[in-house]
Structure formats: C-alpha cells, structure tokens
Amino acid sequence: MTMTMVVWNMDDYPIPDAAGIEDDLGFIRTNIQQVVHRKGFHGWMEIDAYCKRINSDVEEKLSNAGIIYLPSCTRTYMFSGVNKAAPMDMTSILIHSALTNTESCVPLCFVVIAKAKPEGELDRVLKCLESRGHGILLIDPTAITGSFFSVESLLACARVLRPPPPRTDLSQGQEEVEEEDAYKIVDFLEPIRPVKEDRTGVFWDAEDFPFPPFSTPDEIYGKIESALLKRRYTNKPSIWVYLDDDKKGTWRGDVLIGDKKWWASRIYFLPGGGDKAARRIRMANDLLFWIKDSCPYTSTFQSYSILFSDQFKDDAEYAELLNSLALTEACNILSVIPTQDIIIEPESDPEWPGLLIDGGSWLGRWD
Known part of the structure; x- marks a missing residue:
C-alpha cells in the first residue's frame, strides 16, 4: 500500500x-x-x-x-x-x-x-x-x-x-555490483549500492578535527584507513569530510571544485555550509542516507558509522536521533568528540588518528 x-x-x-x-x-x-x-x-x-x-x-x-x-x-x-x-x-x-x-x-x-x-x-x-x-x-x-x-x-x-x-528501490535490499568510478564524488545524490561485505563509513568535521597540514587527500585517507584496520574495522572505508564554505586553506579550494576528484581513494570533501549549524545538519543528513543505503534489514553484514564532530553533543534532538538509530537499526555508530584528552596535533602524532578513534564511544550501548 x-x-x-x-x-x-x-x-x-x-x-x-x-x-x-x-x-x-x-x-x-x-x-x-x-x-x-x-x-x-x-x-x-x-x-x-x-x-x-x-x-x-x-x-x-x-x-x-x-x-x-x-x-x-x-x-x-x-x-x-x-x-x-x-x-x-x-x-x-x-x-x-x-x-x-x-x-x-x-x-x-x-x-x-x-x-x-x-x-x-x-x-x-x-x-x-x-x-x-x-x-x-x-x-x-x-x-x-x-x-x-x-x-x-x-x-x-x-x-x-x-x-x-x-x-x-535498489537500496531496499536488492544487491547489485557495478564497476566503481574511482574519481566520482559520492555526495548521496544517488543511492549507495549494497555490497556483500561489512562496510565502514566515516563522517569527519574538518573544522573540529583538522588534518595534518600540507597532506594530500590520498595521504589522509591512508592514515585513517591504517588506523581503522589496526582496530579491526573493514578495509576500504568510505570517508566524507565536511568543510566550512567560507574558509580557505592549502588544499581546500582544490577539493571543492567540480564534480570529479583528482585523487583515487574513497575520501570525499563536501561543503558543510558557512556555520556550525549548517555543517551539523548536512553531516546528520548524509549519515542518515548512509544508514538507509548500507543497513538494509535483509542484510547479514555489519555496517559501521564513525562520526568525528563536536556538533552533536550539546544538541539534545540530534543526540536522541542518533542514539535511537543505534538502538533500533542494524547499524553501529561510534561518536568521537574532541576533548582536551584526545586533541593532539596531527603532525606530532605518528599514529594519528588512532588516539582519536580510541577516545570514541558507541552510541546506544551501555557496556
């Protein structure tokens, strides 16, 4: 009906x-x-x-x-x-x-x-x-x-x-494997096709968690993937990075131009709006689409979502939303919030971002 x-x-x-x-x-x-x-x-x-x-x-x-x-x-x-x-x-x-x-x-x-x-x-x-x-x-x-x-x-x-x-809808359980375009920007305007394996999605607020300076997108991806693999997450994670539209940096202007990327790894830089509220809304919406596409009820595979942001801890409505999803949907959400204990300058930490991941907490869990 x-x-x-x-x-x-x-x-x-x-x-x-x-x-x-x-x-x-x-x-x-x-x-x-x-x-x-x-x-x-x-x-x-x-x-x-x-x-x-x-x-x-x-x-x-x-x-x-x-x-x-x-x-x-x-x-x-x-x-x-x-x-x-x-x-x-x-x-x-x-x-x-x-x-x-x-x-x-x-x-x-x-x-x-x-x-x-x-x-x-x-x-x-x-x-x-x-x-x-x-x-x-x-x-x-x-x-x-x-x-x-x-x-x-x-x-x-x-x-x-x-x-x-x-x-x-394809995202409602029909599994389809198609050739991946390594240079296409995945921005959720199209559904992410289900795959027959566990998968990990990372949502990263680059204003709260700056990247090592002068790093290339492929270098950043490699460091994050390596840290995740050491902690037994799936390989080939997909990483979405949210930038402040109004700020400029060493590579910021390059990664937000056009609908194709010039690097091969699965890291995608997206405009997050001009303020914290806009960035929080965009990140939450993309996370919801990721869960919708990657956590079908018929799947036997695990989906992991890792949220690096300071934008949700003081927002009771979004905190309730994310916790309820972690409790009721077939998904696992790890929230990493910057605190004085885990904020380490990326350039001074050879294991970056391992300590950040270790400082995260699983939503919807009491263990």
Missing part, C-alpha cells in the same frame, strides 16, 4: 493573523487531501506540521484537526519543559521517516509544503529521496497567491518531482 507523509513548514507558510482562522483548522487537512489526491498520491496519508516554535493553543488546534506537530513526537520535546527545545531540522526528519518506515513494501511518498531554495539543503535532500524511489510532491509557498490553503492556490504551485513509485 502506498503511504504518504505530508510535511507543512509553518515557518515558511504561517497561519495568517486574520481573526478567527485559528479557531478551526480542519479545512487545512481537507484541502491538502484534495490537492494530494488530484496529483496522484493515494492511499494512507499522515499530515504533519513543523516549525521552530509553536504556541500551545495552536498545537492543540492542529491536533484537533488531525495534524501532528512533528517535534512533539520526540522525548526531548516532551520533557523539555515550558521553553520547548527547538526541533532538529525538517530535512533530517524527512530522511529519518524514510529510513524508519517499515510498514510498506514501497518507499514512503512525501508531500512537502515549504520553500525549497535552489541548491539549499531541502532542495538537495528532496533530490536524494527522489533518487531512492520516493514519490515527491513539492508545494512551494513562495509563489502562493489567493486564499490561505485554498485548493486552487495550492494546486497552482504544486510540482511533482517524482510520482508515487511503482518499483522497488
């Missing part, structure tokens, strides 16, 4: 201040259902709302209309008191929903009511979901005119990026 998740970003398309419109929000659900059905999305449907902050009265009226306030589903939100914690980014919620949906034999469909800026993270995530077989309907309120949530105004700016999928 086809299942559709509607996500309405209330920060992008807020309820207007017109008197009385908040009294009964049932028309919103009715009109959304009409638009979604007319665009070819049928079957079971859940309608959710998302925003950074919400008034408790509005949340109650949404609930009465059969619309779920998404952040309210997390333990962090439920127990965060009067000043509710700001939720994780909406893009991470979309991927997590795609990852944890096990009630349907076809990929979950998404209807997103939000502003998707070209080359923004929402635009990228929708393309990633589209490539993994998820039906996508985007309603961008930037161009909405007319009455609030009228059927006509929604239809006018509704765009089907991918119709509901009739096929089974």
Whole structure:
C-alpha cells in the first residue's frame, strides 16, 4: 500500500493573523487531501506540521484537526519543559521517516509544503529521496497567491518531482555490483549500492578535527584507513569530510571544485555550509542516507558509522536521533568528540588518528 507523509513548514507558510482562522483548522487537512489526491498520491496519508516554535493553543488546534506537530513526537520535546527545545531540522526528519518506515513494501511518498531554495539543503535532500524511489510532491509557498490553503492556490504551485513509485528501490535490499568510478564524488545524490561485505563509513568535521597540514587527500585517507584496520574495522572505508564554505586553506579550494576528484581513494570533501549549524545538519543528513543505503534489514553484514564532530553533543534532538538509530537499526555508530584528552596535533602524532578513534564511544550501548 502506498503511504504518504505530508510535511507543512509553518515557518515558511504561517497561519495568517486574520481573526478567527485559528479557531478551526480542519479545512487545512481537507484541502491538502484534495490537492494530494488530484496529483496522484493515494492511499494512507499522515499530515504533519513543523516549525521552530509553536504556541500551545495552536498545537492543540492542529491536533484537533488531525495534524501532528512533528517535534512533539520526540522525548526531548516532551520533557523539555515550558521553553520547548527547538526541533532538529525538517530535512533530517524527512530522511529519518524514510529510513524508519517499515510498514510498506514501497518507499514512503512525501508531500512537502515549504520553500525549497535552489541548491539549499531541502532542495538537495528532496533530490536524494527522489533518487531512492520516493514519490515527491513539492508545494512551494513562495509563489502562493489567493486564499490561505485554498485548493486552487495550492494546486497552482504544486510540482511533482517524482510520482508515487511503482518499483522497488535498489537500496531496499536488492544487491547489485557495478564497476566503481574511482574519481566520482559520492555526495548521496544517488543511492549507495549494497555490497556483500561489512562496510565502514566515516563522517569527519574538518573544522573540529583538522588534518595534518600540507597532506594530500590520498595521504589522509591512508592514515585513517591504517588506523581503522589496526582496530579491526573493514578495509576500504568510505570517508566524507565536511568543510566550512567560507574558509580557505592549502588544499581546500582544490577539493571543492567540480564534480570529479583528482585523487583515487574513497575520501570525499563536501561543503558543510558557512556555520556550525549548517555543517551539523548536512553531516546528520548524509549519515542518515548512509544508514538507509548500507543497513538494509535483509542484510547479514555489519555496517559501521564513525562520526568525528563536536556538533552533536550539546544538541539534545540530534543526540536522541542518533542514539535511537543505534538502538533500533542494524547499524553501529561510534561518536568521537574532541576533548582536551584526545586533541593532539596531527603532525606530532605518528599514529594519528588512532588516539582519536580510541577516545570514541558507541552510541546506544551501555557496556
């Protein structure tokens, strides 16, 4: 059965201040259902709302209309008191929903009511979901005119990026081996093909954990791979490195140019945005796609994810997300956080990054 998740970003398309419109929000659900059905999305449907902050009265009226306030589903939100914690980014919620949906034999469909800026993270995530077989309907309120949530105004700016999928996604268990292009940048815009062996994915924040100066990408990869092999991880790990878009360095400008890399090893340098929050969101989203692609329920092989970052320890929402994945999904997540005990200048440590790895802790484990 086809299942559709509607996500309405209330920060992008807020309820207007017109008197009385908040009294009964049932028309919103009715009109959304009409638009979604007319665009070819049928079957079971859940309608959710998302925003950074919400008034408790509005949340109650949404609930009465059969619309779920998404952040309210997390333990962090439920127990965060009067000043509710700001939720994780909406893009991470979309991927997590795609990852944890096990009630349907076809990929979950998404209807997103939000502003998707070209080359923004929402635009990228929708393309990633589209490539993994998820039906996508985007309603961008930037161009909405007319009455609030009228059927006509929604239809006018509704765009089907991918119709509901009739096929089974490759990442859902079908194993395929294809020749690898050593110089292609793997950026999750396409699903990572399953392989018949254990695998290791490394997600590295280069701002929190700088690399040895004047090293080449192949040299960095070799050091990380060697340290992992000594600790009995799988060989040929895939490594994703996240850089601050606004900073320049000795090789930073070279590795972020073009869609091909000039080195052969499996290390990929990706733009992480201009601040810590953007880098945290991009890293978390890519980690979720990695888990979705490499941890199918039907696989008997192990998948290891190693997260080198200082961006998650103080974010309760993302910490809850990662711990829940480590507990419920077929994946192993090692978190390495820079502290005074393990921060060693790479150039002064011949075993780098071995001590960093040894200082990590497994998420979702108490042993």
